[in-house]
Amino acid sequence: MTAPLYDPTRTALLFVDPYNDFLSEGGKLWPQVAPVAASVRLHDNLRAVVAAARAAGLPVIVVPHHRAAPGDYERWGHPTPYQAASGSVQVFAAGTWGGEWHPDFAPQPGDLVAKEHWGSSGFANTDLDFLLKQCGITHVVVIGLLANTCIEGTSRFAAELGYHVTLVTDATAAFSQERMRAAHEFNGPTFAHAIVSTRELLERLPVAVAP
Numbered sequence: 285m286t287a288p289l290y291d292p293t294r295t296a297l298l299f300v301d302p303y304n305d306f307l308s309e310g311g312k313l314w315p316q317v318a319p320v321a322a323s324v325r326l327h328d329n330l331r332a333v334v335a336a337a338r339a340a341g342l343p344v345i346v347v348p349h350h351r352a353a354p355g356d357y358e359r360w361g362h363p364t365p366y367q368a369a370s371g372s373v374q375v376f377a378a379g380t381w382g383g384e385w386h387p388d389f390a391p392q393p394g395d396l397v398a399k400e401h402w403g404s405s406g407f408a409n410t411d412l413d414f415l416l417k418q419c420g421i422t423h424v425v426v427i428g429l430l431a432n433t434c435i436e437g438t439s440r441f442a443a444e445l446g447y448h449v450t451l452v453t454d455a456t457a458a459f460s461q462e463r464m465r466a467a468h469e470f471n472g473p474t475f476a477h478a479i480v481s482t483r484e485l486l487e488r489l490p491v492a493v494a495p
Contacts, residue, residue: 289488290450292341296421298442299334300347300406300428300435302389305375305382307429312375312382316459317429323461324454329482331388333427333455340489343419344395346385347406347428347438351378366433367403404437412438413445423448425485427455431467443475450478452485 305311307327321327337344350356352374357363363371370376376383391397396419399410406412416424424447426439435456439449451472458464472479480488 289490290340290342290423290425292490294421295423295425296343296345296416296419297333297337298345298347298406298412298424298426298428298438299330299389300426300438301349301376301430302330302346302386302428303349303376303382304384304386307386307389310381312373317457320459320461320464321457324457324464326455326457327388329452329455330427332482333425333452333485334389336486336489337425338392342425342489343421344392345412345415346391346395346397347410347412347434348397348400349376349434350400350402351376351383353378364403401434401438404433405441406434406438407441407445416447421447423450425450425452427452429457430463431456431458432463432471436467436471439472440475443477448478449476450480450485451476452480452482454482455485 305313306317308314334344352371357368357371396415398406398412398415401408401410424442426435426449428435439451443449451468453468458467468479
């Protein structure tokens with residue numbers, strides 16, 4: 285797939301779940317993420333994409349998962365196994381270090397932060413679609429974690445809502461190489477308009493013009 289040159293007035297960068305529990309040494313999920321993250325140079329690529337997006341004038345929107353609290357799912361009739369496991373482990377727990385932003389990827393002045401999502405989609409029961417529409421966005425570039433859960437869920441929903449969706453294969457990670465391959469080779473082409481590497485994306489982002 286070939287990505288277009290992205291118009292900064294119509295394109296937003298969605299950064300999904302940049303929490304310490306995912307991205308920092310000592311995070312609850314970091315041991316499961318680390319092998320794939322190392323293989324794709326995840327942190328370097330996330331930094332490069334975010335920096336390039338800001339330099340090009342793209343809105344950066346953080347798309348955070350619900351911060352866990354005790355008893356979250358006790359009254360839920362049908363929590364998924366994924367939700368139940370997250371609740372029992374208290375991933376991204378509210379008021380804890382694990383539920384704070386990784387220091388390299390904390391929102392900056394001018395960035396937007398969507399309401400927290402409970403499942404895999406950053407759109408379901410949040411204000412993300414509203415924020416994008418208010419900014420006049422038609423194209424989204426999606427990075428963060430995990431490739432086969434929240435990245436896929438958010439991107440699928442975006443496509444259903446009519447957005448042009450770009451996945452960045454090495455600005456995400458998963459718990460195994462098999463999950464990464466499924467996300468990008470088998471599932472991604474069914475909903476994404478462009479599937480690119482960080483290098484390919486940076487080649488297509490406009491260069492910021494100094495005032």
